Structure formats: C-alpha cells, structure tokens
Amino acid sequence: MRLAIFDIDGTIVRGISCEQLLFQKLYKDRIIGKAQLWAYAGFLAHWWTKLGPTVIKRNKSYLCDLPVEQVENAARELVAKELPGHFNQKVLDRIREHAGKGDTLVLLTGTPQFLAEPIGRKLVIQHVIGSQLRSVDGVFTGDPPLVHPFGKDKVRLAEELCLNLGCRLSEASAYADSGDDLPLLEAAGTPVAVAPGRRLRESAKQRGWEIIE
Numbered sequence: 001m002r003l004a005i006f007d008i009d010g011t012i013v014r015g016i017s018c019e020q021l022l023f024q025k026l027y028k029d030r031i032i033g034k035a036q037l038w039a040y041a042g043f044l045a046h047w048w049t050k051l052g053p054t055v056i057k058r059n060k061s062y063l064c065d066l067p068v069e070q071v072e073n074a075a076r077e078l079v080a081k082e083l084p085g086h087f088n089q090k091v092l093d094r095i096r097e098h099a100g101k102g103d104t105l106v107l108l109t110g111t112p113q114f115l116a117e118p119i120g121r122k123l124v125i126q127h128v129i130g131s132q133l134r135s136v137d138g139v140f141t142g143d144p145p146l147v148h149p150f151g152k153d154k155v156r157l158a159e160e161l162c163l164n165l166g167c168r169l170s171e172a173s174a175y176a177d178s179g180d181d182l183p184l185l186e187a188a189g190t191p192v193a194v195a196p197g198r199r200l201r202e203s204a205k206q207r208g209w210e211i212i213e
Contacts, residue, residue: 001103001104001165001167002103002104002167003103003104003105003106003161003162003172004094004104004106004173004175005107005108005158005173005175006106006125006174006175007108007109007175007181007194008111008116010176010177011091012091012095012107012119012123013086014195015086018115018116019115022115023062025074025077026062026066026071029074031066031070031071036066040059040061042061043059043061047144051144054150057110057148058144058150060112060144060145061142063133063140064142066140067139068138071140075115078115079118079119080118088194091175091212095123099124103173104165105123106125106128106161107120107127107129107130108154108184109130110131110149112145113130113133114130114133116129129157132146132148133146152183154181154183154184155169169187169188170187171189173188174190175212176194177196178196178197179197179198179199179203191207192211193209193210193211193212
C-alpha cells in the first residue's frame with residue numbers, strides 16, 4: 001500500500017483558502033457578527049506571545065459561540081456549490097491518477113475537520129485529517145484547536161496513519177504549496193510542490209522535486 005497525501009489550501013484549492021470562503025459565507029448569511037469579530041481579535045492579542053507566527057493559522061475564534069451543526073451545514077453547502085470552482089484541475093488529475101493505481105488517498109490539512117471531510121467525500125479520498133476544534137454542548141468555544149496539522153505535526157500525524165495502515169511515509173507521495181510543509185515533503189518518498197511559494201520553490205529546485213505550476 002502507498003499513500004498519496006494532499007494539502008487543501010493552495011494545493012487542491014487555488015487562490016483562496018477554504019476558511020476565507022467559509023467566513024465570507026457565514027458573514028454574508030449574518031451567522032457571524034460583532035461578537036465573533038471581537039473574539040477573533042482577542043485571540044490574536046491573547047495568544048500571540050505563546051503561539052508566535054502560527055497564531056493566525058490557529059485562530060478559529062471567528063466561530064466562537066456558533067452552533068456546530070449550523071456551521072457544519074454551511075460548510076457542506078459551500079463544498080457542494082461554490083468550492084469546486086476553485087479546485088486546481090492539475091491536482092484533481094493527480095488524485096485520479098493515484099486512485100487508478102490503487103494508492104490510498106489522504107487529506108492532511110490545517111483546514112477544520114468539518115470542512116475537510118465534505119471535500120474528502122466529494123473527491124473520494126479515504127482518509128481526512130484536519131484541525132479538530134473545541135466545542136462544548138454543541139457550540140464552538142474559540143479556543144486553540146485540539147489538533148492542528150501544521151509543520152512538523154503533519155509529519156507526526158502522517159507517521160501515525162502509516163503505522164495504523166501498515167505502510168511507510170518514505171514510500172508515499174506528498175503534495176503541498178507552502179514552505180511550512182517542507183518537513184512533510186522531506187519525509188515523503190515522492191514530494192511534489194504545487195504552485196509553490198518562494199521558499200518552497202527554491203528548495204524544490206535545489207532538490208530536483210517536481211513542481212506543478
């Protein structure tokens with residue numbers, strides 16, 4: 001068994017993040033209000049010294065005090081109607097190639113699980129590992145995620161999946177767009193940079209990795 005691991009934002013989805021689209025939808029539908037905007041700003045102020053530059057990626061407090069079911073419904077609607085227009089066709093072709101070879105497909109992403117799962121179902125991807133958000137009594141708390149796949153944590157989560165499935169990360173393919181994903185790409189047997197940023201592009205060129213523009 002071989003894994004093919006895909007990031008979402010910047011890799012499967014072009015030009016904009018899934019969460020940006022979700023935020024826009026929730027705001028337009030008046031689900032997000034001033035309370036959530038203040039919670040988002042407060043998270044940045046409170047957690048900056050502890051989380052450093054990753055604070056923005058870990059900040060999910062725009063969902064603070066929102067019902068989980070309501071947000072999940074909005075996420076499913078977004079994936080069904082709007083998100084496919086932002087998919088990278090070249091990456092979709094690779095997903096189909098790997099599926100045709102019998103590879104096991106994986107989404108490994110900082111995107112919240114409730115948003116990553118419907119993307120996985122739409123693309124027929126077997127395993128989805130996204131950010132696990134805190135909730136109490138069916139309401140999001142706005143605290144830092146319980147699990148946030150990012151940087152070296154992606155490697156740890158990928159290795160745990162490999163252990164459970166009885167395969168090796170060193171034999172897997174991995175697709176990502178950001179220099180933050182270098183640890184995962186370095187650990188994978190076949191790393192592929194997708195529309196990479198400057199830091200990843202330079203590393204990919206130096207190491208002879210494939211680049212999908």
